[in-house]
Every structure is written in C-alpha cells, then in structure tokens.
Amino acid sequence: MGNINIGLTDSQRQGVIDLLNHDVADAYLLLVKTKKYHWDVIGPQFRTLHQLWEEHYQALTESIDAIAERVRTLGGYPVGSMKGFLELASIKEHAGDVPSATGMVSQLVHDHEQIIRNLREHIDQCSEKFHDVGTADFLTGLMEQHEQMAWMLRSFLEGTAVKSSGDQPGMNKQVTVGV
Numbered sequence: 001m002g003n004i005n006i007g008l009t010d011s012q013r014q015g016v017i018d019l020l021n022h023d024v025a026d027a028y029l030l031l032v033k034t035k036k037y038h039w040d041v042i043g044p045q046f047r048t049l050h051q052l053w054e055e056h057y058q059a060l061t062e063s064i065d066a067i068a069e070r071v072r073t074l075g076g077y078p079v080g081s082m083k084g085f086l087e088l089a090s091i092k093e094h095a096g097d098v099p100s101a102t103g104m105v106s107q108l109v110h111d112h113e114q115i116i117r118n119l120r121e122h123i124d125q126c127s128e129k130f131h132d133v134g135t136a137d138f139l140t141g142l143m144e145q146h147e148q149m150a151w152m153l154r155s156f157l158e159g160t161a162v163k164s165s166g167d168q169p170g171m172n173k174q175v176t177v178g179v
Ligand SMILES: [Fe+2]
Pocket: 038, 054
C-alpha cells in the first residue's frame, strides 16, 4: 500500500483500489469485445460501425490506462492479466459468437449499461463509504463517457424501431430531419 499520507486510511484506499480493479477488468473485457466486433461486423452499416468501434476502442484504451494509474496513485497495483480481468469482470464474454450487426450493437449497449450501473454504485461507495471524493469525481467522468458511448450505440437500435413501427410515444419520440 505504500506510505501515503493524503487523508485516507489504508483500509479506505484499499476499498477504493478494489472497486477500481473491478472497473479496469470490465473496461478491458469491453475493449476486447468492441475490437472483435470492429473486425467482424458486416452489412450496410459496416463502415459506420467499424469506424465507431475504432473510436470507442481508442477511448476505452485511454480510460483503462487512467483507471489503472489511479490505482497506482492510491498506492495499489492494477490487475493486469487476462486471468485477473476474467475473474474480476462483471460483463460476460461470448467467445465464438458472431452476432448480426444489430446483435453486436445490442450486446455492447447491454455491457455499457452494466458498467454504468456498476460505476454509479462505485461512485456512491467512494464518496460515502470511503470518503474519497477524488475517485468519486474521476469515476463520475468515466460514467459519463460510457453513457455517451451507450447513447451512440442505442441510437442505432432506436432508429431501426422507428422505421419499422412509425412514430414512438414519450421518451422514444424522434424527429426525422432531411429524409
Ligand atoms: Fe482496425
């Protein structure tokens, strides 16, 4: 844990480090899944999804680095093995599956939403249980990145639904421009 005097106890820092290591593992699995779909996707949306997932892959690479370095900042060591990632992650791999483009998007929305729910819980724990507002703030920014990526992916699915079933009530209501 190191000799670190930043106003947090060793057990507070260890609690936060444990949460962050789960977040590293989930982000790493999502990185691998996103890259695989970037390679495998076919269909009319190929170019759009191929490029979007390249961007998401790059963003996830940066955020994984930031989470791991936050673990080091707090005196811990980030998980850094495939075995460790698989043990700690909450999202699931589906090795061998090659879903349709829409299926891939759905799977990634599901995984981003799982991570967003985890991060929301971890933010509460960091601020209320471990009194680490720095990590709570850091994870809040991370959660917002996942919310934005989930929105971009969800928009593909919602576009499909609007085309097949017409106007949508309430929160799903969309205005089609220039078509
Ligand atoms: Fe590529």
